[in-house]
Amino acid sequence: MEMQLDLYCVSPQAHPPVCKILNYGKFKFDKAKKEREAKKNQKKTVVKEIRFTATTDKHDLETKAKASIKFLQDGMKVKVAVFIKGRMMQRMDIVKQTLTYFLDLVKDYSVIEKQPELLGKDYYVVLNPKK
Numbered sequence: 001m002e003m004q005l006d007l008y009c010v011s012p013q014a015h016p017p018v019c020k021i022l023n024y025g026k027f028k029f030d031k032a033k034k035e036r037e038a039k040k041n042q043k044k045t046v047v048k049e050i051r052f053t054a055t056t057d058k059h060d061l062e063t064k065a066k067a068s069i070k071f072l073q074d075g076m077k078v079k080v081a082v083f084i085k086g087r088m089m090q091r092m093d094i095v096k097q098t099l100t101y102f103l104d105l106v107k108d109y110s111v112i113e114k115q116p117e118l119l120g121k122d123y124y125v126v127l128n129p130k131k
C-alpha cells in the first residue's frame with residue numbers, strides 16, 4: 001500500500017541520525033506559514049529624522065518640535081540633526097544652544113537615547129518616546 005510519505009532527516013549529525021516519516025509538501029507549507037506569522041508579529045522600529053541648522057529661527061524650531069512630538073506620540077524614534085555649514089564649526093556654542101533649545105521643547109515627550117555627538121557635518125541626538 002502506497003502512503004505518499006517522505007523520509008525527512010531531522011538531525012543528520014546525531015548518532016544514530018534522527019528521521020521522520022511525513023508528507024514533505026505539507027511540512028514545507030506549515031513551516032512557511034509559521035515564518036509569515038512570526039514576521040507579521042514583529043515590531044518594526046521607525047526612525048524619523050528632523051534636520052535644521054544652528055541659525056534656524058525659534059518659530060521654525062517650534063514647528064519642527066511639534067512634528068517630532070507627533071512622531072514620538074506615534075511611537076517612533078526621532079533623530080534630531082543640526083546641520084553645520086561653513087564656519088559654524090568654529091561656533092559650536094551656537095550649535096549646542098540651538099539643539100538644547102529644541103530638546104527643551106520636546107523633553108516632556110522624549111527620552112534621550114544617547115548624548116549628542118558630532119558625525120561629519122551633523123551634530124545629532126536620537127530621541128525615544130516616553131513610555
